[in-house]
Amino acid sequence: MRVTQSMMANSLLQHISDGYSKLADYQNQLSTGKKITKPSDDPVVATMGIAYRTDVSHVEQYQKNVTTAQKWMDSADSALSDVNDVLQRVRELTVEASNGTYTSDQRAAAQAEVNQLTQQLVTIGNTQVGGQYIFSGSDSANPLLTSTSGTVTANTTALSNPDVSLDVNDGIKMSINVPPDAVFTANGSNGLFDDLASLQTTLTTGSSSDISAYLSKIDTHLDAVSSAQADLGAKENRMTMISNRLSDMKTTATKVMSDNEDADYAETIVNLNQQQNVYNASLSVGARVIQQSLVDYLK
The missing domain is CATH 1.10.287 (Helix Hairpins)
Structure with missing residues (x-):
């Protein structure tokens, strides 16, 4: 040629x-x-890149859920500590008022403080995180407790739907809240606020022995707070481990994505x-x- x-x-x-x-x-x-700027540069790299980016986004969403869960748990833990302090103060007042030497004026003063402490418990029970009531179960848009003329009532919807759960990893859904009936139970003969209301009445009309009878009831509520704190602590420990695992997964997924694209x-x-x-x-x-x-x- x-x-x-x-x-x-x-x-x-x-x-x-x-x-x-x-x-x-x-x-x-x-x-x-980047190795490529458009899919046609290398379709294989582009296809794998989509899959790797999906993996990273998947892990990042779980990390956001874990962050939300940790905020709820940290706030609940702090609130329960406050509840414990309030009930300890109520117990101190009950012990003092059960003393036979206490005058009616002194018992009236104790009753007034117990009333204020009761209202403080209502405030703690309606703790919010990001505009959501963390003790209201799945009805987190509404407060758990309502105080009207000294009578405390509970959100029945919250009591009927006590759990709030989040997906924190593949196939893992965890309850992130303290159930409303674990500590803040306004209804029933053994409810916290029923006992406090009865205590206030007894402080002004009862005898020393009647007042001292409430110590065991207060101790029961303190035990409930301790139990709720222990359960919450176990959840927090597991959530920390899940968070660490997600961080490792994101590091690995990001490295694989970088090796493929960068x-x-x-x-x-x-x-x-x-x-x-x-x-x-x-x-x-x-x-x-x-x-x-x-x-x-x-x-």
Whole structure:
């Protein structure tokens, strides 16, 4: 086959163009830090990248749920500590008021303080995190307790739906709240607020022995608070382990995604320099291959 000057020139220009395209690709990799800038650059890398990004997003959503759970648990733990302090103070007042030497005025003062402490328990029971009532079970949009003319009532919807659960990992759903009936039970003969209301009445009308009889009831409520704190502590410990596991999973998934998509700077710089040398050589060879024309002689 006869090779013409035109064929040689066209072939040379095609190779120069291909080399220049590769040069542009390496420059894009260095400027963007990515192996590809569009799926057509490498469909396999692009497809795998979508899967790896899904994995990372998956883990990040679980991490957001865990963060929400930890906020609820930390707030609940602090609130339960406050409840314990309030009940300890109620117990102190009950012990003091059960003393036979206490006058009616002193017992009235104790009753007034117990009343204020009861209202403080209502405030604690309606603790909010991010606009949600953390002791109202799944009815977190509404407060658990309502105090009207000294009578405390509970949200019946909250009592009927006491659990709040979140997905914190694949196949793992955890309850993140303290059930409303674990500590703040307003209904029933053994309810916390029923006992406090009865105690207030007894402080003004009962005898010393009647008042001291409430110590065992207060101790029962203190035990309930301790039990709720222990259960919450166990949940917090497990949530911490889940959080650490998710952090490890995200690190691994991010590394795999980076290995798939990110350009190796050192390797890319070497490839760019090599391609630059090839491109310069192709231009030099082209100057020799393309023959001079008559116009060149006339210059």
